[in-house]
Amino acid sequence: MARLSKQQQAEIRLKIINTAVELFTENGFETTSMKQIARAAGIGDATIYKYFANKDKLIYGYYGLIATKTTEQFLAEDDLSEYSLQEKFQLLIDIYLNNFLPNREFVCDSINMIMQSPSILFKDVAPVREEFVDLIANLLNDAEQAGEIAQSPFTDATAKLANDYLLAVLLYWVNDDSEEFSNTTQMVDMSLELGVEILRSGIVSKATDLVSFFVKAHLFRFMGSGFLNKLIMKKSFGL
Incomplete structure (x- = not known):
């Protein structure tokens, strides 16, 4: 054969x-x-x-298929470079949900099953949940280089957070019974605008710098006062 x-x-x-x-x-x-x-x-x-x-792997295969299909369709979009970051995220979400739409009943049932027994597919769903991380990281990097959003040392972490946001949108969508999913549309519009505005403001980097300042300032103060050394000696030798 x-x-x-x-x-x-x-x-x-x-x-x-x-x-x-x-x-x-x-x-x-x-x-x-x-x-x-x-x-x-x-x-x-x-x-x-x-x-x-087994059947569990089949469900994983379906979600992996949708993720791959969504990425390919997104990257094949004409004039993508002319889109703003918010428009790119909007497009990605639209493609993602539209790919689920023909099998929405199955999606609702399978997600409810997963949520009721989160351990059943946790190991297999993890790679699917990370499917968009690299794509989103590239979008964020492009936006930073274009000066659309503030530079950040935590782009990878932000990409993972945005990837989880896509999952949250899906969970919201499967429970949305409004006409033509208008509630999902409104939620996405407002949350994307807020998210991109936060990235533009650079508040993530500023918050990190503030935390870093306090940590270093207090660390040096403790070292100068001998408090840190005393604490180490006490923990290590019971002194």
Whole structure:
């Protein structure tokens, strides 16, 4: 039997994920078996395990697929360099949620399941949660170089925080029953404006400088008074 190419493997993997999402939505996660998914996808009962070890991995695969698709679509956008930082974040969120929209029922059910049993997918979801960190870090670096936001020594930490913000938006969206998700739109508009304004102000760096100043000032004062040495001696030797 000829060995499958990477493209063929990717197509089979995609078919398995899409089939699983359909069956999970129709029949429920618990009542759907790996064998049912394999047969509905037109592959062997044992073949499916070469791609996914269990149903939990299939859910992880779906979210990973959406994250990759979102990143590719975002980077393929025309005239992206002409967008402001806020517009770029808005675009990223719009693409992200739109990719979930066709399977919103499954997304709601799977997220509720994860939230009820956070340990079930914690290890596997972690890489998906970090999918956008590098992309966001690049957006922040570009904005800093363009003078759009203040320079910060904590760009990587800010990128991780912004990445978690995307997850928070998703959680808000799955629980939004307003017409055309207007509440989500309003929440994103206000929070993005506030977030970008904070980055422009440089308050993150200023707060860090302030903390650093107090730490150093008090540290030197304690060292000068001999308090720190006495504390070390007491902790080390019980003096």
